[in-house]
Amino acid sequence: MTDRPKIYLAGPEVFLAESQAVAETMKERCAAQGLVGVFPLDSALDLAGKPPAVQAKLIYEANIALIGQCAGVAANMSPFRGPSMDPGTAFEIGYAAALGKPVVGYASNAGDYLTRVRAWAGGTLRRDGGRWRDGQGWEVEDFGLSDNLMMARAVRSVEDGFDAALIALRAAFDER
Amino acid sequence: MTDRPKIYLAGPEVFLAESQAVAETMKERCAAQGLVGVFPLDSALDLAGKPPAVQAKLIYEANIALIGQCAGVAANMSPFRGPSMDPGTAFEIGYAAALGKPVVGYASNAGDYLTRVRAWAGGTLRRDGGRWRDGQGWEVEDFGLSDNLMMARAVRSVEDGFDAALIALRAAFDER
Incomplete structure (x- = not known):
């Protein structure tokens, strides 16, 4: 496989103040592995002046559309506000799993x-x-x-870091 | 629609010591609304003596198979070990959403x-x-x-209690 598959970058990074800079760095690391990173904020949404519920609906629909356009998912499964991962990312792992897309997780070392x-x-x-x-x-x-068995079994593996996850995901595409 | 649609009962109740008794009560309440409740533990799995990772794999595969067999999902979105819902249930909402199955949530009143x-x-x-x-x-x-927008927008509504969720789910089937 010589093309550069698109992968959805699931994780709580969207909640960082510097999310756009983080996204750029993540995309560069994807490119180094022959992958095109797609960040959840990549959709050009006009949210200005819209009620919160409508904004949420547009973001939701944009995110599931992006997952649908990607060949696989790299998911940050590090603990988030508790012993488990970000639940929005858990949702997205489930969504991708049902679509049959390969998902590789990664997590900070938390046992x-x-x-x-x-x-x-x-x-x-x-x-x-x-x-x-x-x-x-x-x-x-x-x-x-590393977490609840639904997410932990849905992923092909849970790697120690983002780059390792990208390498595993690239291998998943190459073996097809 | 005069049949009794099967619905998957997603939630952390599987982690209760009295989970089987809870499941029976939940199924009775489903029946009262013209629904057949399917509990995640309903699959007859022989886990004895198997390594933990194999047990987890069998449970995972059984649960996604049950979701696939159901017409919809009722999901307990109450806070679990933190400000968010059980992430295993978040995964299952995502899985069901990708399959196009109606999901109705319910949550204890936590704002x-x-x-x-x-x-x-x-x-x-x-x-x-x-x-x-x-x-x-x-x-x-x-x-x-009530939670991260991915789950909260994937569901048709988040009701105040289990029976209200069943009524909303039954209505979703009836309007088809």
């Missing part, structure tokens, strides 16, 4: 999900019939995965 | 996402150029929605 939840819960986890439960009684998944 | 994050952040939010940011610099979405 497996049980380790993350244990740190988040501050020692309130308890053992109950061979399972770990948090202070509200919810079982804590313990499959050695 | 809009900004309100949730403000409570979670304990007063550390700051105003920056007309946008709210948390202590790590991540912008906090402020669209008046």
Whole structure:
């Protein structure tokens, strides 16, 4: 495969003040791997003066359209406001998985999900019939995965960094 | 429409110690609305003795198969281990949305996402150029929605409770 597949850059980077600069850097790193990075903010949307619900609808529709146009997804699965990844990115992994597009994840080094939840819960986890439960009684998944098994199994792998994810995604295209 | 559509019951209830009893009650409430509730644990999986990663793979494949067999999804979008919903459920909303299946959400009354994050952040939010940011610099979405706009816009509505979600889902089937 000699073309440069487009990949959707799923992750919470859209919420950074310097998101556009971050996007440019990410796209350069995509290009270095023979990929074209597509950032969620790439759609030219005219949101000015529109009610918040309409803005949200336009952003949603633009993002799923971009996923549909891409050949695969690189997803930032690092912990976000809690022990799990950004849930908007979890949604997008699910969306891409249903479309049969390859998804590769990457995450900051925060251990497996049980380790993350244990740190988040501050020692309130308890053992109950061979399972770990948090202070509200919810079982804590313990499959050695980086997050909830739906996302962690939907991705081909969870790499240690963005460049490693790009290399894995490029390999996924090349083996087709 | 006189049949009884199957709906997938997405949510963190699978993590409750009494999950099977909860599932039975939820299915009775589905039946009362002319719907057949399908719980994520309904697949008869033989997980005994299998390595955790294999168990996770089998559960993942069973769940996406169940979503594929259902006509729609009712999704519990209540806050889970943080200001956002269970990310596994966010994944499933995305998966169902990509398949074009109607999804209705419901959530415990926790206000809009900004309100949730403000409570979670304990007063550390700051105003920056007309946008709210948390202590790590991540912008906090402020669209008046219950969660990240991807999930909140993918669903037809976010109802106050499970029965209201079932009624909305039943109406979605009836209008077809």
